[in-house]
Amino acid sequence: MEFSLSGAIRCKDSEHDALLTFKGGFRSGLDRFSSWKAEEDCCKWRGVGCDNVTGHVTKLDLHSPDPSDILQGEISQSLLHLPYLRSLDLSQNNFYSIRIPEFIGSLQCIKYLNLSNATFRGPIPSSLGNLSHLEYLDLSGNGFSLRAKNLNWVYGLSLLKVLDLSGVDLSNAEDWLDSINMLSSLVELRLFYCKLHKLPQYLHHVNFTSLKILDLSDNSFNSTIPDWLFEIVVYLNLSKCQLQGLIPDAFGNMTSLTSLDLSGNNLEGPIPLTLSMFEKESQLNKSSSLRELYLYDNQLNGSLEQSLVQLSQLVALNVAGNYLEGNITEAHLKNFSSLRVLDLSSNQLVLNVSSNWIPPFQLEIIGLGSCLLGPKFPQWLRSQNNYSSINISNARIADVVPDWFWNLSSRVKHMDLSFNELKGNVPDFSSQLQLSLLELSHNYFRSRLPRFSVSLRILALAENSFFGPISHLCGILSANNSLSYLDLSSNNLSGEIPNCWEYGQSLIILNLANNNLSGQIPDSIGQLVQLYTLRVDNNILYGEVTLSLKYCTGLRVLGLASNTFIGNPLTWISENLQHLVVLQLRYNKFNGYIPFQMCQLNFLRILDLSSNNFFGNIPRCAFFGMVYQGFTDTFSLIYYPYTTYHESLILTFKSYEIQLLRILPLFALLDLSSNNLSGEIPKEVMTLDKLTILNLSRNHLVGPIPPNIGEMINLQSLDLSRNHLSCSMPPSMTDMLFLRELNVSHNNLSGKIPIANQFSTFENSSYMENPQLCGVPLSKICSSDELIEDPHCSNENGDGENQGIQKEGHDGFKISSFYLSMGLGFIAGFWGLWGSLILNRSWRHTYFRFLGNMTDKIYVIVVVGAAKLQRKFQRQQTPPK
Structure with missing residues (x-):
């Protein structure tokens, strides 16, 4: 032993020197x-712990409590000179x-090893399996750059109680469960987000019977x-694992289960009543141990009323984003005295309580979005004064707030009252220092x-x-602010x-669109380098668009x-x-040429330059984002999490406009109408096979309609009117089977x-007006002379453009067998799909949940068709002059 002059035990000289060498790295x-x-x-x-008797170094804690003060460098082998x-x-x-250094596997006395969130990469060294005294191992948070081909190296860790490999790439570890099953002392296992793709359905013998906490979330099983899960655990997290089928009744056998998270899967059917069964026949007076139940974002259906009776012991209940039904009354909630988290949002539920009801609980999270609460403002909320989050959006409340x-809760962080018919005065929020989300x-x-x-x-x-003005917004934008989403559109701001x-x-x-804002776009907006969306449309702004926007890349x-902007920002x-x-x-009043470089914007799906003063030729190039090869999932580029915000755009169909929501996954638009463009329509434009709307009307375009126009097979609206186009209409136009609006007048x-x-x-x-x-x-009626092609046009139209069309004398055309069979196939396919969806409720829910955004496209078709029929009906009812 080594003693100081005062008699106290000092650390060993060899270990003292080893630590200094370690520091030098x-x-x-x-x-x-x-x-x-x-x-x-x-x-x-600091960070060094020693044995009080021997003076040997037993603990080295150099974790970083501050992200601005992190260790960088090498891990020295001098640690091997700390044998205890x-x-x-x-x-x-x-x-x-x-x-991760191989030599760490030689630290024989190690019981606790934490290398998490330290940016290690490469394979996990199998030498870690030599740490036979290890009880705690955490390698999480290093990302997929840290990986393991298998987990066979854990066999030697017989004393291990906690294993956290979250974020480690285990995609090649096929037999991961067999390896883990060898750890009979294991209490806590976390394999969150490990690229696991195999969850064995059976284990011949469950050896890790000490396991209490199991987190396998965010994998792709x-x-x-x-x-085998029903024999173990107190805490179970299987969220976002692509699980399917019913929730097994066998969960009722898990008598010690306190927290269950199955959210974000594809589970269906009702919530099993066994989830909250009493523990034992001999303990009939003892309620279930389950305290937290998270089933949100699945496809569960059935009545929630029956399940609620069995779940009154819960502290947290989240079943949002399902297809549950029911009329929830005071009687269903009277025994929920422990409830702190309640989220029933996005189901088909009605909360039917009296105006003087006082709940038995004090909620911290209130989630009732898309539940029927109205038309009166729910008075029972007055009793809730401790919540940090409230969502009563789309609840059909038509009342004064x-x-x-x-003034209910000073703790509120998230408040969502959107999509109702609420009125009243909105107070000053400057003193609400906890508030981070406000949706009104x-x-x-x-x-x-x-x-x-x-x-x-x-x-x-x-x-x-x-x-009123928006100048006081500058008060939010002080240093260290965290404002990410600002949507003030469609108000009367000035x-x-x-x-x-x-x-x-x-x-x-x-988004400042649809207001009465005036002046120019300030230069400082160019400093918003993280900006995804800038909307100032439909205001009274003027001048040239600030060049500083080019920094918002x-x-x-x-x-x-x-x-009333001027200039040409397109370059x-x-x-x-x-x-x-x-x-x-x-x-606007933009002018100048449309540069060829516009076609190099590979993600561009909606380009609207209409009603300006652009001149010259249309570029002879294809907009890559509007063709099949470039039609990637650009919706992911503008997906905004944690908010109800979505892009809402105005589209023009002939002489009327409609506003569509969530449009971008479905539509591609090119509108160059009402400019001074000249020359011919480039045939390259006709290759935009994902284009939905093409409007080139009210220009000075000449020459024929390009013969390859039929390649735009997804086109729904085509307007070439009020130009100087000549020659005949190409036969290939009949290939555009989705075309619903046509104007070549x-x-x-x-x-x-x-x-x-x-x-x-x-x-x-x-x-x-085409004489x-x-x-x-x-x-x-066409004469024989008018059926003869103009020799100046024949070369343009070329040969072979009448694919699928056959001449029938001089009387017209008939549909070929190709189109006939395609039409019959369409009918069979249509009723094969839609008939099933109409007759099968669960299929219908699944389909529309997966393809929810298709509603906008269907809406467009219905609106356009209805408008056309209405105009036709009006003309028929108008007596001839």
Whole structure:
């Protein structure tokens, strides 16, 4: 033993020197070693622990409590000179993707080893299996760069109680469960987000009977819930694992289960009543141990009322995002005295309680979005004064928000009242220092824009009647603010956009559209380098668009429409904003050429330059984002989590406009109408086979309609009217089977109008003011001379463009066998799918949940078709003059 002059035990000289050598391997985070002075006893150094009797170093804790003060460097083998080291913690540091050193497997006395969140990479050294005294091992948080081909190395860790490999790539560890099953002392196992894809359904013998905590969430098992789980655990997390089938009744056998998380899967059927069965027949007076139940984001159905009776012992109940039904009354909730978390959102539920009901619980999280609570504002909320999160959105409440509601909880962090018909005064929120999310969109609030706290991260007030200036927004944008989403669109706001955005560098969404804002776009907006969406359309802004926007290189959506901007921003937009998905410049005073570089915006799906003064030729190139090869899932580029925000765009169909939500996964639009464009329509434009709407009307375009126009097989609306187009209509136009709106009027087209397929549905107005056109639906009958192709057009139209069409004398065309068989196949396929969905409720729910965004496309078709029928009916009812 070594003693100091005072008689106290000092650390060993060899271990003292080993620690100094270890310190020498680091080049940053050296404040952690400020107490490591050579002349001092190492047992008094920060992070070092020694045995009180022998003086040997037994503990080394150098984890980083501060992200700004992390260790970087090498891990020295001098640790091997600490033979009695039992605890080593190097977590929360940055070792710059070095491998976990092999020699750590030689630290024979180690019981606690924490190397989590330290950016290690490469394979986990099998030498860790030599640590026979190890009880705690945490390698989580290093990302998929840390991997293991198998877990056979754990066989030697017979004393291991806690194993956390979350985030480690275990995709090749096929027999992971057999290896883990050897650890009879294991109490806690966390394999969250490990790329596991195999969850064995059977184990011949469950050896890890000591297991209490099991987290296998965020893996891709794509299987049912296995039976062996029912013999173990107190805490079970299988969320986001692609699990299927029913929730087994056997969960009722897990008499010690306190927390169950099966959220984010594809589970179906009812909630089993056995989840809350009494523990033993001999313990009939003892309620179930289950306290937390998370089943949200599945496909569960059936009545929630029956299940609630059995779940009154719960502290947390979250079943949001399912298809559960029921009329929940006070009687169903009277015994829930312990409840702190209640989320029933996004089901088909009614909360039917009296106005004077006082709940037996005090909730911390209130989730009742899309439940029927209205029409009156729920008075029982007055009794809840400890909640941190409340969601009563889309609850069909049509009432004035009482003053007491705004003063209920100083702890509130998230408040969502959106999509109701709420009225009343909205208070000042500047003192709400905890509030990070405020959603009041789509209501009837009418007041001056309130002041808000600097703690806000999401602020959404769209579709109300807030008025006044927005200059005080600068108060939110002070240093260290975290504002990410700001949506003030569709209100009555006025004044200039303030020039204070230099502190808004966390902003992802800035939507000021549909207001009465004036002035120019301030230069400081160019400092919003994280911005995905900038919408200032439909205001009274003017001048040139600030060039500083070119620094917002991550922009996905840029809306400048319906202002009085001048100049030509297309050159710098095409050179700098390479991730654009939506560009709307319509109804301005922009001018100049459309540069060829616009076609290099590979993600562009909606380009609207209409009603400006652009001139010159249409570029002879294809917009890559509007063709099949480039039609990637651009929706993921503009997916905004943690908010109800979505892009809402105005599309033009002929002479009317409609507003569509969640449109971007479904539509591609090119609108260059009402400009001064000249020259011919490039055939490259006709290759945009994913285009939904093409509008080139009201320009000075000449020449024929390109013969390859039939390649645009997804086109629903085509407007080429009011140009100087000539020659006949290409036969390939009949290949556009989804075409529902056609306008080629006011041109110089000639020859016979195609009548095959959907062309038989178009009316006179589609073709009017083309003196040389003939055939149905026009009254002019084609003569033999008019059926002869103009020699100046024949080379343009080429040969072989009448695929699928056969001549039938001089009387028209008939549908070939190809189209006939395709039509019959369409009918069979249509009823094979839709008939099943109509008759089978669970299939119907699954289908529409998976393809929910298709509702917008169906809506467009219905609106367009209805408008067409209405116009036709009106004309039929109008008496001839």
